[in-house]
Amino acid sequence: MPDTALDLLHRIFGHTAFRGEQAHIVDHVAQGGDALVLMPTGGGKSICYQIPALLRDGVAIVVSPLIALMQDQVEALRQVGVRAAYLNSTLDAETAAMIERQLLQGELDLLYVAPERLLTGRFLSLLDRAQLGLFAIDEAHCVSQWGHDFRPEYRQLTVLHERWPDVPRIALTATADAPTRREIVERLALEDAKQFVSSFDRPNIRYTVVPKDGGGTRQLLDFLARHPGQSGIVYAFSRKRVESVAEQLCKAGMKALAYHAGMDASIRAANQRRFLQEDGIVMVATIAFGMGIDKPDVRFVAHVDLPKSVEGYYQETGRAGRDGGASEAWLSYGLGDVVSLRQMVEQGEAGEERKRLELRKLDALLGYCESTDCRRQALLRWFGEERAGGCGNCDNCLSPPESWDGTEASRKALSAIYRTGQRFGVGHLVDVLRGVRTDKVAQFRHDVLSVFGVGKDLDDRQWRSVFRQLMAGGFVDVDVEHFGALRLTEAARPLLRGETTVRFRTEPKAAVRSRRDRRTSEAEAFDLDPASLARFQALREWRAQTAREQNVPAYVIFHDATLRAIAEGDPADLDELARIPGIGSSKLDRYGEAVLQQLFDAA
Structure with missing residues (x-):
């Protein structure tokens, strides 16, 4: 009997049920239908094309805009026993030729490529000779000329439908308001595709906005004190500000790294790799550190300066809590931020129509910051989604402003x-x-x-x-x-x-907190009892060492959510371990004994 979608989900990825619209999307694409999928970050978009790729004959070609993103996704798939590869500029000629042979011989389930490579005559001819199962266009919002992630090559991807009209296409994005959605449909010729629009709500993220007090550094330090040992991102407006904040966090004893486009490329890449491989790193960055950050256990995203738009803010905060665990989005802003951003827009080289649009978006974000209403309602409304009642998990709901x-x-x-x-x-x-x-x-x-x-x-x-x-x-x-x-x-x-x-x-009074109140313990931060925390920390140390040995991000070994479930469940043998969500058969075979040994040593 051939595998069903649910069989594959359980055997390979270790999950017993699909979430939300995943099952309908998988069934539609597996049967040859085109689809446009709008799903929030952390909603499980990858499953929507990875399972159909395994169900259909032929290879799935996945268009991915960033080298780092495709490399991490391929490694994660290989960890669970899926035949995946990527073709990009980091490969030597011999390795690239080997992968091309695997493609032609039907030895790959998924092949990740950048749009620039896909559109070359040589690669298109190569695909003519391969058996194609489907095309997946990830980060489809890159097609929009109004977005900050615009990639002109995305607009040429209609060649896929023109050249292979019988191969189904699935376009996916986590960030698309109504105008961007229409542009994706038009530019990728997806007029006949079925649209699956999930809720943009991220209920596990707590939203907080505070007026900036001075430079905001003391406020940031107080916020970070609530997240000891946890990974997070701090976004700042300029390169100079990034370096200044990172330096201050290091002086305060935190493992903080800087990331911006002006840094030496090798240092930037090394810092990103450390963030992905190690636990408890705080990355201070401009928005250059953005799309392709697939780390699921980011527990907080802080903005020490005002972002440029509601979409940018939503996309950046969405990098927190991809694993569904409790996370925080914290923003401090001042009038100086607004003035600086307005000056940047009005003095820029964009056309007048683009400037007016960017200023309207900035005004909308400022209105969000000053609102006394539920933050989640305001964010969802921007994406055309109405929510009845407050969320109970934002600053305005938890402490209604006077x-x-x-x-x-x-x-x-x-x-x-x-x-x-x-x-x-x-x-x-x-x-x-x-x-x-x-x-x-x-x-x-x-x-x-x-x-x-x-x-x-x-x-x-x-x-x-x-x-x-x-x-x-x-x-x-x-x-x-x-x-x-x-x-x-x-x-x-x-x-x-x-x-x-x-x-x-009413302007809130500046918080006065004692040294004793200022720091949260790791047990409180991770919401674990002492025994479970000890097991969790032992598992994270083992995972970090294993990731370093394999030179892969820590989360491709196991997500934090999986380690947490193991630590709380304290399984005694492989059968009990196999029942933990997120442990498929391949990972059980590969890591099961080592995990049980860590639990035994931590006892």
Whole structure:
């Protein structure tokens, strides 16, 4: 009897049931149908083409945009006994020729290639001579010219349908709002494909947004103290900021590495490899460290600067908790972030239509940050998905923010902008409102204005919050010609005239925490009892050593979720170990005895 999809899922991947839409997608593609799959990061997209690849005759050609991503996915498949390979520029001529022979002789189940290689005449001719089972186009949002991951070669992938019309295609992405979805369908000629749109909700991620206090480093350190021994990513806006934050984390005793496009390529690659192979590494990076980060046990993603858009934020935070375990997305931002991003957009070389789109996206993200509503509802709404009720797992749900009547303060702030000529930034405006006689105030004689000192009832942090929320509400804009000066928009007129009112979220007081409260224990961080934690740590040390010996990412040996289940279940023999989710027959044969020995030694 031939294997069924469920047989393969259990025997190879160690799971007893499909999740969500996986079973329907697998059945549709295995029977020869085209599909567009939108599924959040961690939702199990790979299974949607890997199982059909094993069910269908012929090889599955997987189009993947990043070398590191395809290498890790191939190694993970080889670990579970699947005949997988990749062709990319890292291979020598002899190895590439061997893989091409395996392709032609039907000895591969899946072959991963970059779009640039696939589109060469030589490779297309090679595929003409092979038996093809299906085409999988991963990271399909790369087809969109409006996205930051745009790859022009993706737009030429219609050649697959034109040249092999009877070979099914499955396009997959985790990040696609409605316009991007339409563009994928149009550019890849998937008009007749069945669309499978899963919920974009990631219920295991807790979302928190905090106003930046100073540079935000102390806030970041306090946040990271809740995640001892855990892996995570810290995103920063610039290369200089990345290096500064990484240095400060190292001084605080953390295993922190830097990653940005300006680094030497070999150092960058070594840092990425360490992050994938070792446990407890904090990677501080620009968005250059992005697509292709397949590590499932990232427990947190922190942003120390404001991202560029809701899509970017969602995609970056989605790298946390791919294994379904509890994870955190933490963002600190300030008005300076907004000013810097607006300047970057408006002074860029993009066309006016693109600039307007990017500014709208930035405004939407600022509105998300200042919102008093459920964070998850706001994120899902951006992707066209409505959620009834709060999520109970974001800062606004867990600690509903208070609000206050900001009408009078807003009128004072708007008047200060107007009476100083709409040529100054927030710092100077706050000094004027609070009656601080700085050299700059004296130079421009702003101490004689009627607004000088009218805002002594609010402190510096509160005034900055007022200006931030005025910008979020569309009452204030940034004049990039005057180095980030604030200027009034048309929406400010009725507010200045007293024809409308506004309410603002109350600025939270700066947290004062004792040294004793500041750090979480590893047992608390991993939510394990002491005995289970000891077994878990022993298993992670064994996994790290095994990964180093094989020069593979640690998670291709076993996911953290699997090690956790082993540590909690404490199986006594191979039969009990085989019942742990995530342990297929190949891994049981390969690692079973070693795992049991670790449990025995940790007892």
